[in-house]
Amino acid sequence: MSLRYAGIRLSLVADVVQVMRAEDPVRRLFSPDGTLTDDARGSLGLDRDALRDFYRKMVVIRRADAEALNLQRQGQLGLWGQFLGQEAVHVGATLALRQSDWIFPSYREFGMAMCRGVDPAEMLTLFRGLTHGAWDPRRYHFAPLAIPVATQIPHAVGFAMGCRFKKTDEAVLVTFGDGATSEGDWHEAMNFAGVFKAPVVFLCQNNYWAISVPLSRQTAGSIAERAQGYGFPGIRIDGNDILSVYAATRAAAERARHGGGPYLIEAVTYRMGAHTSSDDPTRYRLASEVEAWSQKDPVARYRTWLSAQGLLDEAFDRGVREEAERIASEMRDKLAQAVMPPAGEAVYGHVYQHPSAQFLREREEFEASLDQS
């Protein structure tokens, strides 16, 4: 089966996500109880190991996320922004791309970074206040965190335009939250992407909350539908369904790399934790809402399905959990050993490629003042 949208023929992979219509519910492959609503595995091309790896990665990043929150509570990190509940988006979207496709994250994509191979302990040095950028973006094709909301989105579009100018088959993925869709940069970037047919996938992690402001105060309309106004398709999918995220991202990325232009995916998920470790969500949302979403937990749901398929047994699950414990423990130990870089280098060393004589004099004075103290 295949479908057409705006005259563009989508690949088989796209069948499982479909293009959203106004009356469509959130697209999903699983129901919340872990039963498959539409057997799309054939077109996803995922074998047993790949399906099990999805589970393994979700468990590993969830455990690391919890450990990072512990570290913040123990004073080892200045701040932590949990992504609890959004693991399916992090793993599904990242694994749907080629390693050479760049990802432009916002600030909650620790799980995506881990899936890209970034050392979690190194990444945490950023939240420990040792650096503004803990990894080389060129090595992992993973851009620096963008803390001002939505500002990374035009970067991704520019990068994708560059891929097009260079006639490569790269796709670019940029991810952001529902709050970002209120920012001008999102609209400007969506518009540029449409005009220049940039090979970019816009992945909105609609987690319903921008700190304390709910989706209903963010927009009166549909996020996914807005793509049509910029000249490309948008779909709304169940972001707690890893196969759905994987399928949609892969379809959108393949379409982009073959000249189909941009695509917007609104992955509906939920921020189970606080905005950051400095936030108190009990002031603005009901426990019953959180409880309702916990019934749609992406990891538990996928586990149920894997088990029903005979792809997960106790031994495998235990192995995965032990691995997650080991990775979290190693992360913790390595972070404790992270050394402060020399102050002169940390403060002055990365500002300019070609610093002026005056700038270097000021650095020398700064370093000399440290020697005296």
Added chain:
Amino acid sequence: MEATMAKAINIGLRDALLADPETLIFGEDVGALGGVFRITDGLQKEFGEERVFDTPLAESAIIGIAVGLALRGFRPVPEIQFDGFIYPAFEQIVSHVAKYRNRSGIALPITIRVPFGGNIGAIEHHSESPEAYFAHTAGLKVVAPSTPGDAYGLLREAIADDDPVVFFEPKARYYLKDEVDQSLRVPIGKACVRREGTGVTVIGYGPTVLTALHAAEAASKDGDSLEVIDLRSLSPLDIDTVMASVVKTHRAIVVHEAPVFCGFGAEVAARISHDAFDLLEAPVQRVGGLNVPYPPSRFEKLFLPDVDRILEAVDLVTTYG
């Protein structure tokens, strides 16, 4: 050859496009039209729509895509159409263009061209001097040429520089003609002495250098000898060239079109006062725009520093005490 500053910048852009295939020019109306000031005239025709292209009308995204294109290996030269239209891009410039290397180790070789300054009888938002906002931001380099030759030489340096540069073009001087030597480059961070003198140092950049030269000419008839310094580069600031002059004259005046309050002249005055406190015969004077929004054009002559206001400052520093 002799050329206007507008033509010199046009030739500079063309030479940069020829020199490096990764150089891209984009912005509002820079393609078929050649820009509202015709600075990019003929470039799209010669280099094609993938290297010289019009964008949608959105300044934040114009600078935002420049960041992405630079990450992808290009050398973007975006144009902001007018000084007063740069503000939507302020966040991209300050939070990303200026700081990207600091957080990632990746230098962004972006040159942001901005026509700036007044004296052209324009409607609101077309005559502003926002340079201090950017000079205040570490991570950027900020330059403003005053002659066609410097415009060419500085532009080539700015585009070749691996660090981001905000390139302010004094639009009131676009049609000033002078000699342009395409073999000459002007290093960023190097001021020059435009006119030698012994009595008072007058420091300007961009549009006010010519005003200062006119003031020096007028002053010479009254027997005052002004030395005119063209900063050319605001960040980094070549304080050594300024100080070499002040050591000689013991008097200094700094002139710009931007309002005096928290203007770039405050930095220059503070640096001179710090480094030459014992030498100064008078407090450093700042001559600049009034501390008001840029006025309707019929009143701009009253707002802008002119020869008379510079000469008043000369009187003040030569008769002080």
